[in-house]
Amino acid sequence: MTAATPPPEPSRDAVPSKDREARPAALPRQTAALPRRTEARPRRKATRRAPRRRPDAKALGNATRTWDALRAAYPDARCALDHATPFQLLAATVLSAQCTDARVNKVTPALFAALPTPAAMAAAPIETIEALVRTTGFFRNKAKNLKAAAQRITDVFHGEVPSGMDDLLTLPGVARKTANVVRGTAFGQADGVVVDTHVFRLAHRLGWSKGKTPVHVERDLMALFPREAWIDLSHVLIHHGRRICAARKPRCGECPVRTSCPSALA
Ligand code: SF4
DSSP states (O other), X not given: OOOOOOOOOOOXXXXXXXXXXXXXXXXXXXXXXXOOOOSXXXXXOOOOXXXXXXXOHHHHHHHHHHHHHHHHHOTTOOOSSOOSSHHHHHHHHHHXXXXXXXXXXXXXXXXXXXXXXXXXXXXSOHHHHHHHHGGGSSHHHHHHHHHHHHHHHHHHSTTSXXXXXXXXXXXXXXXXXXXXXXXXXXXXXXXSOOOXXXXXXXXXXXXXXXXXXXXXXXXXXXXXXXXXXXXXXXXXXXXXXXXXXXXXXXXXXXXXXXXXXXXXXX
């Protein structure tokens, strides 16, 4: 049986001349080259990014009043880590990760007496540094970072802790929070607000942020307060968090900002 021959494809010439004429004769090259859509694509749902809202005037006014009251209550609020030089502050801040400032302050006098400069710490055997910082937890990693940071400060920065954010971030064990602490406290330069566990908690309780991460809280605080306040802001909030607004049992009855705090317990 002979297979049926399929009907020939209609050639271009077979298109009725009327239709051919209906085509635009002089479409611009670019338009003509665009691929044709054969079917309507489903519309993508617009994913809206939450815009960074500037705080309104009322929120700014409330935050400023509360901040003024807190600052007046803690005029001597300072960095809680004992230090005498930028290098000591850097080392103490590295040690304070996952450790209380009180514990760090117990460890650093012996550490700084034995290894007072970046050159001395860089030259010390790692076992010596480990033994000196053992009680701060994660001591092997902290000792390794301290030694490597001291080495880099000695080799690259002529024995002086650099003040620039970019330079600080090149030091082993130094992330943005540590760099902010060193720049703010040792050099008086504010790039952001240091958000530790106390600042994070207080920012939420005072209604200054709903951020879920320290970075988001930092951004909210930077939008609420002028740059001149950023360094003191974290010192004051840390003091208030330690003395009055503790995580488990805030002592709202003694709090200087209880009348304006949205989380005040009756
Ligand atoms: S009123 Fe209470 S919750 Fe609010 S800041 Fe003071 S201690 Fe904390």
